[in-house]
Amino acid sequence: MEALLNEWLWQERYWLPPGIGWQDIEMKEDEGHFPLPRDLVYTLPLAFAFIVLRWVFERLIAIPFSRCLGVKDRIRIRVPPVPKLEAFYKQNSRQPSQSQVVSLVKQCGLSQRKIHTWFRHRRNQDRPSNTKKFCEASWRFAFYLISFGAGLCSLINTSWFWDHSECWRGYPKQAVTDTHYWYYMLEMGFYLSLLLSVSVDVKRKDFKEQVVHHIATLFLIAFSYCANYVRVGLLVMLVHDSSDFLLESAKMFHYAVWTRTCDSLFVVFAVVFLVTRLVVFPIRIIHTTMVVSMEFFQPFFGYYFFNVLLLVLQVLHIFWAYLIVRMVFKFVFKGKVERDERSDLESEEDDNEEEDGEGPEDEGDECNWKQKEETINSKRTSLANNCVLNNLTNQRNINSRLPKAR
Structure with missing residues (x-):
């Protein structure tokens, strides 16, 4: 295998x-450490270590911190157990078509309204809570902030931080x-952990773009290390971390409904993002x-491959x-955000259907509780619907769709 790798x-x-x-780039021990491909093997155990550390961080730090900031979760109705509907929900579809609903009516002996209501509540039951989204944002915020601070301190005194031509003097x-070296290993291990946990994280509308971004980032880090593009790679990682922690902090305060703090952080994030990603990065x-x-x-x-990866990142x-x-633009000129541009796919509640008319056999004694629960949720959401970051988390304005029962 080693001979095959060396040959191809x-x-x-x-x-x-x-x-x-x-043989021209071999270094002696007193000359320093030269990047070797085998060093990247350590990023895999680091990725699993990050996953474990995230689990501990969320339970010991993020969840208590979310309570201190006042993060509230929506009260959701637990659906009654119906084995046939549950099996269809998990194996076939979460939103059955009309013909499938008719078939389920025959199998379960329930009315179409009851089946529609069951699936609606079941979907809401699986949607991520604000606490879960807060924990995810706080974990990324903690890493990006520490990474940016450590990276800036390690690079600010280097000659090639200020004069980029020094990145190539003496190359390779x-x-x-x-x-x-450890900055590189930890960054790659972190992004690898994000890729491994992407299936359990909150899915957003740009889910595919996020996966492409993680894969391109991993290839970029791995290839730049093997080809000893380390100096440029460090600058790329620093540019990305400079705005990422601001975005995650804005999300955290959005979930806590700290509207003014959220808006201020978002404005700072937008400025830093546009300057670093559209000016500093390409120019x-x-x-x-x-x-x-x-x-x-x-x-x-290697020159062409590395630049292609950078251009992929620039397109994103x-x-x-x-x-x-x-x-x-929508916030400044219209005063509100009408629709989310980069929202959570699982954050939108199915509360736009009629709740009245389901009859006592449908809901029974839950009717009064549902009225109170939806009224509480609508008031809670009204506190957040003026926040700029609604556009990032897709909290829909429920005030205009209160149930008729209210």
Whole structure:
């Protein structure tokens, strides 16, 4: 296997500029540490360690902190157990068609209204709570904040932080310090943990874009480390972390309905995101990898592959910038956000259907409780519907759809 990898994968023309061989970049112990592909093996146990650490963090820190900030969860009706409907819900569809509802009527002996109500409440039952979304946002906030602070402290005194041409001086024979080595390993381990847990996290409308972003980021980190693009890779990670922790903090205060704090943080996030992702990233980083680097070596496969990954990230930046600008435009000129641009797929309640007319046999003694519960939920939501970050979490304005029973 090692011979096969050496023959096909680790060919010099893939990883090194023309005229340079593996023997030319060998370093002695006193010269420093040279990035080796086998170092990336440590990111897998780090990813699982992050998953365990996140589980502990959410229960010991995030949940108590959410209670301190006043995060409230919606009260949801627990559906009665109906085995046939439950089996259909899990195996077939969460939103049955009319023909499927008719078939279920024959199988269960229930009315169509009862079946529609059961599926509606069952979907709401599975939707993530505000506490769950707060815990997810607080975990990412903690990591991005620590990562950005540590990264900035480790890079601010380097020559290539201020002069990007220094990223290529002496390339590819550039030693990596222990601090930057661990910065790389922890960043890759964290993004790998996000990719492994993406199926259990809150799904959003840009779910596919998020998966592409995680995969592109992992390829970018792994390839830049193997090709010793470490200096540029560190700058890329720092640029991303600079705005990510602001977004997560704004989400946290949104779930706690701290409207003014949320709005202020979102404005700061929008400015930092647009400046770093649409100005600094393409003009400084992509320019130095595509143009400045050619002053030091001739293009090779690694040059093209690395720049393609950077361009994929830039396309995603433009996509998200468009959503943010449209969201800010609606808020500034219309005074409210009518529709979420990057919302949680599972956050929207099925409360727009008529609740009256279900009859005592349908709901029984739950009728009065449902009226109170939906009134409480509608008042709670009205506190949050003026927050700019509604556009990021899809809290729908329920005030205009209160049930007739009220």
